[in-house]
Amino acid sequence: MAVLKIARLGSPVLRQIAAPVEPDTIGKRVFQQFLDDLLDTMVETDGIGLAAPQVSRSEQVVVMECKGEHGFPQTILINPVIVGYSPATAESWEGCLSVDNLRGKVRRPVGVRVTYLDRDGKSVELDAAGLYAVCIQHELDHLIGKLFLDRMTDFSTLTHLEEFDKYRRAEHAEVI
Ligand code: ZN
Numbered sequence: 046m047a048v049l050k051i052a053r054l055g056s057p058v059l060r061q062i063a064a065p066v067e068p069d070t071i072g073k074r075v076f077q078q079f080l081d082d083l084l085d086t087m088v089e090t091d092g093i094g095l096a097a098p099q100v101s102r103s104e105q106v107v108v109m110e111c112k113g114e115h116g117f118p119q120t121i122l123i124n125p126v127i128v129g130y131s132p133a134t135a136e137s138w139e140g141c142l143s144v145d146n147l148r149g150k151v152r153r154p155v156g157v158r159v160t161y162l163d164r165d166g167k168s169v170e171l172d173a174a175g176l177y178a179v180c181i182q183h184e185l186d187h188l189i190g191k192l193f194l195d196r197m198t199d200f201s202t203l204t205h206l207e208e209f210d211k212y213r214r215a216e217h218a219e220v221i
Contacts, residue, residue, distance in 0.1 A: 096187035117177040131156030
């Protein structure tokens, strides 16, 4: 198990366009170990999603998992592309391991269709809705150098974690 260091707001790697993964490398042991390290880091930091640029590796790799009733299964996306968005949008609270201690409301489509390679190198097409879809969009933004702050249209909701806990505990926010 290895917990990797999280790149934080201001680190140039968070603003770069991530390179696609060469499919031949997916089966290699060192790459599989990297995927496990990403998962370990996400779990250890209480996140529900983590993109490779967040550990200073500018590659198109995302890991996600959210346990619980409204969660989603462990998902590993390599070279992901969103190929469809639902017309309906909704606002939800977002946080980010790279933007620690802040939460803000972001409006995004409520559903997406995404294609990617899984950790076996198999091509997958997935339809996701709700928190799963929000997380996919948030994480894929990391692969094009975007943070949830860039997606906020109203900064009046930007909230420090302590104030969030005090005033908005009833409203759900996940760190992705
Ligand atoms: Zn993030």
